[in-house]
Amino acid sequence: MAKGYPGVPLLMSQPGVGAVTALAFVLTLGDVHRFPRGKQVASYLGLAPREHSSRAKQRMGGISKQGNRLLRFLLVEAANIAVRFDPELRKEYLHRCHQKHFTVAKVATARKLAIIVKEAIIEEVSRSVRRTKLLCRGSDSRLLCWGHIFHKEV
Template structure:
């Protein structure tokens, strides 16, 4: 058997598909391996390059294979799809493994840094919190809709619902019956329990942000709180993987779509690609920064106020989120603190021009 130099692995719950080639790009191995035999099979190989899609359990397997001496690279799934024979119409595990192996050979392919168990543990906090927030939102909408069936209408907003729910349910002048009141009160108890769970996760995330030096530097930016700073640190892992701040903004999906051809540039709405959770947090932080910009006198806040007066709220919102992404890249990649009064040096023109 020729020496294997590169392996593409299509991960799954129970059976992994392997596609291995030698230095001449000849196929050496094409087979399926059970999960129980997966690590032992690679333990018998000489160190080589192993590529996998960045999917569920990918970081775990990457750490295991790296401990065996292999070089492991994780590829975003959207970068693998163009290399699959048959395109979107033909798909199976063997073709996926072959496409992963081929994509890993490209000299300008982009890879995902492997996360440590500690980093993934913080992400567990964020994902569990997000799930509970979604459950609470769904429960609030359900309670509001059920009350409306009996002619009980509450003002919009979670705070209003929280303030008036008990009074409306206990009001004897409406059409609510005993069983309905009991059911709604059980829903209210569930809502209270979700509030407690979310508060616990908020405390854990705040603790991580307060003790992590990188997260502390991120929080110097107005509009970047503990939640965003913590998520940015553990999601990006290594900001130096991006050449500049615009690449990180593009990875987060807050740069315009391009349909340019023939030297004519056509820009559309933002791409919304990449990590939607971190992008959402950046937009929420941008809203806060815009809302309070008029109270501050630093250079960034003055820019926000002037931009909003010129292009309106929503374009400013996208611009501020993009600006925050670029600032976070500089803070994380260079290890420096954010300077509110920083002004880049201008070159290429006379001072009085």
């Protein structure tokens, strides 16, 4: 049933995202093209920090909890699984764990996962293509990238 919705099979290719999380994400956000930046998606879902600022001081609080409570819960659980299987997310999670409490790191990873999923819908790419793009980013234009192997053009 979930695979009948557009974008759901694509989201299920992301680490930690199952059928329920993907379906909830697609149905809650609707058209993701209305969010130009990932920061706006995080804010819509209530995963962005609350801000208490005055003239010269900027104080960031906990998450705003303004969005859909169920989707926020599902994204935190999906991030918990994604940390075990995605090396990039694991690295960021462990780095955050050295600075903050592990629950704060989980929510930060959920925010990152929400942004990754939003970008995957917009670009219509699966996890394997996203990983290849990450590997190819910053490479010389003369280098051809395919998977984990770099071939030099002749």
